[in-house]
Amino acid sequence: MKTLIAVDEKGFYGNFGGAYIPEMLHPNIEELRDNYERIVAEPDFQAQFKSLLKDYVGRPTPLFYAQRLSEKYGAKIYLKREDLCHTGAHKVNNTIGQIILAKKLGKKRIIAETGAGQHGVATATVCALMGMDCTVYMGKHDMERQRPNVERMRILGAKVVPATSGSQTLKDATNEAMRQWINNPVDTHYIIGSVVGPHPYPEMVARFQSVISEEIKAQLLEKEGRENPDLVIACVGGGSNAAGAFYHYYNTPEVRLIAVEAAGLGVFSGKSAATTALGKPGILHGSKTLLMQTEDGQVTEPYSISAGLDYPGIGPVHAHLFETGRGEFVGVEDEDAMLAGIEVSRLEGIIPAIETAHAFAALNQVKYKSDDVIVINLSGRGDKDLDTYIKWGNY
Amino acid sequence: MNRIEQLFQNKDSRLLSVYFTAGYPSAGDTIPIIEALDEAGADIIEIGIPFSDPVADGPTIQESNQAALDQGMTLKKLLSELKDIRQKTQVPLILMGYLNPIIQYGIEKFCQEISAIGIDGIIVPDLPMSQFMEEYKATFDAYDLANIFLISPQTSAERIRLIDENSRGFIYMVSSASITGAKSGISEEQISYFKRVNEMGLKNPRLIGFGISDKATFDTACQYSKGAIIGSAFINVLTKAKGGDLKAAIQTYIQSVIA
Numbered sequence: 297m298k299t300l301i302a303v304d305e306k307g308f309y310g311n312f313g314g315a316y317i318p319e320m321l322h323p324n325i326e327e328l329r330d331n332y333e334r335i336v337a338e339p340d341f342q343a344q345f346k347s348l349l350k351d352y353v354g355r356p357t358p359l360f361y362a363q364r365l366s367e368k369y370g371a372k373i374y375l376k377r378e379d380l381c382h383t384g385a386h387k388v389n390n391t392i393g394q395i396i397l398a399k400k401l402g403k404k405r406i407i408a409e410t411g412a413g414q415h416g417v418a419t420a421t422v423c424a425l426m427g428m429d430c431t432v433y434m435g436k437h438d439m440e441r442q443r444p445n446v447e448r449m450r451i452l453g454a455k456v457v458p459a460t461s462g463s464q465t466l467k468d469a470t471n472e473a474m475r476q477w478i479n480n481p482v483d484t485h486y487i488i489g490s491v492v493g494p495h496p497y498p499e500m501v502a503r504f505q506s507v508i509s510e511e512i513k514a515q516l517l518e519k520e521g522r523e524n525p526d527l528v529i530a531c532v533g534g535g536s537n538a539a540g541a542f543y544h545y546y547n548t549p550e551v552r553l554i555a556v557e558a559a560g561l562g563v564f565s566g567k568s569a570a571t572t573a574l575g576k577p578g579i580l581h582g583s584k585t586l587l588m589q590t591e592d593g594q595v596t597e598p599y600s601i602s603a604g605l606d607y608p609g610i611g612p613v614h615a616h617l618f619e620t621g622r623g624e625f626v627g628v629e630d631e632d633a634m635l636a637g638i639e640v641s642r643l644e645g646i647i648p649a650i651e652t653a654h655a656f657a658a659l660n661q662v663k664y665k666s667d668d669v670i671v672i673n674l675s676g677r678g679d680k681d682l683d684t685y686i687k688w689g690n691y
Numbered sequence: 692m693n694r695i696e697q698l699f700q701n702k703d704s705r706l707l708s709v710y711f712t713a714g715y716p717s718a719g720d721t722i723p724i725i726e727a728l729d730e731a732g733a734d735i736i737e738i739g740i741p742f743s744d745p746v747a748d749g750p751t752i753q754e755s756n757q758a759a760l761d762q763g764m765t766l767k768k769l770l771s772e773l774k775d776i777r778q779k780t781q782v783p784l785i786l787m788g789y790l791n792p793i794i795q796y797g798i799e800k801f802c803q804e805i806s807a808i809g810i811d812g813i814i815v816p817d818l819p820m821s822q823f824m825e826e827y828k829a830t831f832d833a834y835d836l837a838n839i840f841l842i843s844p845q846t847s848a849e850r851i852r853l854i855d856e857n858s859r860g861f862i863y864m865v866s867s868a869s870i871t872g873a874k875s876g877i878s879e880e881q882i883s884y885f886k887r888v889n890e891m892g893l894k895n896p897r898l899i900g901f902g903i904s905d906k907a908t909f910d911t912a913c914q915y916s917k918g919a920i921i922g923s924a925f926i927n928v929l930t931k932a933k934g935g936d937l938k939a940a941i942q943t944y945i946q947s948v949i950a
């Protein structure tokens with residue numbers, strides 16, 4: 297296979313990416329672009345990053361052989377336990393990296409957007425740790441369906457501001473965070489929570505998350521005597537946990553990369569967030585990517601039972617994985633995700649986040665051989681979703 | 692030379708450019724508003740193409756965008772409404788809108804059609820200069836369309852020079868580090884930024900926008916540039932006048948600013 301998955305100088309992965317930003321944000325983005333690679337490469341940054349990931353986040357997270365799930369599905373299934381990260385999801389890997397960077401850039405305030413609230417909590421957490429002022433923008437609808445996370449952020453000392461436009465979900469929270477960055481360009485760093493946004497964000501976030509596949513390689517070598525699984529499965533909202541789990545396998549074509557999108561009530565039901573099935577190339581939040589939109593170029597309101605996947609786009613690297621065929625994209629409906637969430641709870645004693653439950657449901661939708669080694673990225677735990685599980689009720 | 696460049700040759704000071712969102716306050720208001728603005732004395736009219744996710748705009752323009760979309764405005768519909776506009780007015784017309792609807796329409800088709808209509812320039816806030824130069828400049832030039840760039844208080848002197856080099860028509864000087872929205876007054880800090888840029892001796896004229904709302908802020912802006920741009924404050928006027936006598940409200944407001 298020739299396709300090389302990598303970002304170019306201008307922030308493009310093939311046809312997707314770039315930095316389509318208002319001029320008012322140019323200095324912020326330029327500052328980040330000109331400094332982040334240098335800062336991230338500094339031994340001091342690396343030492344701090346590694347030490348916090350180890351002693352604060354609890355890395356390396358285990359790679360757990362899921363015996364009962366393996367028996368049920370007839371494959372060797374391993375779970376990468378990002379749910380065991382401090383704060384309960386992979387999101388903190390990125391916020392640790394960005395908060396150290398923000399400090400080194402001399403920033404005083406942090407802003408962030410959040411969907412499920414996991415990124416908001418991870419941001420509020422590192423802000424408390426580093427003594428930084430923190431404001432999180434969150435769609436009003438998401439504040440209602442992810443109540444515990446709103447209160448977690450507040451307990452951690454962050455201000456949570458509702459985004460009241462559009463469908464009042466992740467897209468609208470991101471709009472609001474970008475606006476507030478325009479309004480506070482000098483002392484504020486914007487911690488984007490996924491592999492979306494203008495260059496250099498998508499690659500920067502992917503690099504901070506790439507610790508996931510770095511660890512999978514070493515752990516799988518120990519357990520299976522091989523670094524490469526046959527399949528890696530991860531859910532995709534913006535795509536940060538997937539990018540982290542895929543990163544060191546991008547250019548290893550024998551590893552199948554399965555990206556799982558939320559198909560809501562059905563891909564073609566009008567109530568879905570399955571971007572690759574429904575989207576066309578377009579521009580939102582600073583990058584060219586696949587985007588759910590009308591013929592007139594208006595961004596469509598997505599829908600998913602899971603707030604973290606309820607986004608009308610995907611990170612540009614995923615648009616590129618889709619276009620080149622390097623990634624296999626699967627759409628999982630609400631109902632199937634919920635059933636998978638319950639199944640994993642019963643078989644493995646792990647209640648996954650509803651985002652993550654989508655990745656498990658993909659086991660019913662992709663083909664694999666009976667001796668295949670499959671790694672599922674268990675991106676987060678389901679505590680935040682208890683209300684949704686209870687309301688769904690079918691257990 | 693297009694109408695924008697002509698305008699700056701003929702009028703040297705106190706130019707007023709007014710922004711409104713197409714299809715707002717009511718679906719059929721676009722053409723009547725253009726005519727009323729022209730009669731009331733606006734020198735340039737910026738017609739906003741509504742977008743679902745206007746990240747550089749404050750609540751007033753966000754809401755007008757959403758209302759226009761809810762009432763069925765699209766880029767296609769707007770261009771068909773504007774088809775005969777040059778039989779009605781010779782005022783310079785600018786289309787202002789985010790990049791995605793324009794890309795979906797097709798850049799070449801968009802430029803060709805708006806040039807045929809007699810549109811003079813466009814402002815695309817989320818199209819950065821480098822991307823414009825690489826992907827779109829040739830097309831814009833071929834259709835004699837001015838692409839207007841923004842600068843803000845954070846824009847470095849070096850970059851302002853680069854933008855000046857690549858601009859046509861005028862430079863849109865954003866008055867403060869902010870999204871659009873009516874604010875009260877103009878601060879000392881803003882004035883020192885106006886002065887700093889004024890002293891750079893740029894080859895393109897500048898209009899100051901964002902936060903200009905009345906005679907006082909218009910007068911201040913005009914001391915340091917060729918004129919100013921009003922957006923949110925005008926949208927507020929339209930919102931109040933919805934369903935009533937738009938034309939009279941526009942006349943009264945514009946006169947109160949430029950008097």
Ligand SMILES: Cc1ncc(COP(=O)(O)O)c(C=O)c1O
Pocket residue numbers: 385386411412413414415489490491531532533534535536537538603604605649651652675676677
């Ligand atoms: C547990 C979990 N998984 C996945 C996601 C989706 O984000 P991403 O696609 O960036 O990994 C979220 C987002 O909130 C999440 O909380």
